[in-house]
Amino acid sequence: MNLVEKQLDAAPKRYWYYGTMSVLIILLVAWSTSTVNLNNISENGLSIASNILSGIVTPDVDLLLNFTAKGVAYLLVETIAIAFLGTIIGSILAIPLAFLSASNVVPKPVAFLTRLLLIFIRTVPALVYGLMLIRVTGQGPFAGVLTIALISIGMLAKLYVDAIEDLDTSILESMTSIGCTTFEKIRYGIVPQLFAVFLSIMIYRFDMNLREASVLGLVGAGGIGAPLIFAMNAYRWNEVGSILIGLVILILIVELSSNKIRNKLIRG
CATH class of the missing domain: 1.20.5 (Single alpha-helices involved in coiled-coils or other helix-helix interfaces)
Structure with a gap:
């Protein structure tokens, strides 16, 4: 002591x-x-807040259980599709950028310039990308997919780089000494080390993209966000409650599933 x-x-x-x-x-x-200002809260605002809470407590069951193109179930499936396809595209595009950012793979000037590009990609918010791409492709799920893919590249490439720089290079040196080709070194020396880590990162990003896809609908990029903002603007709080309940259930299911898959991948 x-x-x-x-x-x-x-x-x-x-x-x-x-x-x-x-x-x-x-x-x-x-x-x-000092930025908090309670003076703007009026009786009308408090009544709207109570209406929102009552709409969540008493949702529109018909809309929640409607399986047509205007129902919550269909909109949730569309949101999942946007997030999934955008994550796949972003994951594929992030792989070459990750290798170009790894200082143990390419010269340091090349890695530095590529990392600057990735920083620039990560700097722009998702809603800004969505608004720009809607001008190019028009409103709809395609703009949402492109936006999700673009915002995924920056983060995925950054996390990929950490995995690439932690590669066990002694395995590659051993394979070189026994005369393995470049393809064999990639197939048996690099891929086994990176596959599980990359897949775990992709699943984690898909979990995040599901939330992003929900928000992107607010600017017309498909998914459940557009009906949500329309219902809010029309003060149809029962519909808002149905959409929010469906969204919460979807995110909980996806998060629990993704956590189990990622834990299995990490633990082998």
Whole structure:
């Protein structure tokens, strides 16, 4: 016990550091709360909030259980399709960019320039990409797929790079010493090390893209977001409640399934 106390006493005292950081955090919190304005909350706003809550509690069951093209089930399937296809396209396009960003694979200047490109891709918000692509392709699911693919490239490539830079190069050196071809080194030396990691990252990104696809519908890029904003603008809160309930159930199912698959992949 005395030894522990001596070590604690010998540890450098950083009271000034902790005090300064505490003051900075308090100032940031105080400055952030200055943007909160409760004066704009009127009786009309409170009534709308109560209507939203009542709509969620008492949803439109007919819309929720409607399996036509205008029902919640169909819109959820369309949202899943947009997220899934966009994730697949983005995952494929991110692979070459990831290898071009890995400093242990390509020269450092090439890796640096590619990483700058990926930073630029990640900087632009999804809604901005959606609005731009809608001008090109028109409103609909195709614009949503392209948007999901584009926003997936930046994050996927960044995570792919971490896996590539952790490659066990001794395996490749051993394969070179026994005369393996480049294809054989890729097939038996690189792919087995990266496949499970890449697939786990793709599933994780699909989970995120499902939420992004739901939001992109608000700007007309397909999925369940468009009917949601139409119902909100028309103050049809029962329909809003049905759509939100279906969306929550879908995201919970996908998240639980994706977590199980990713755990199996990581643990082998």
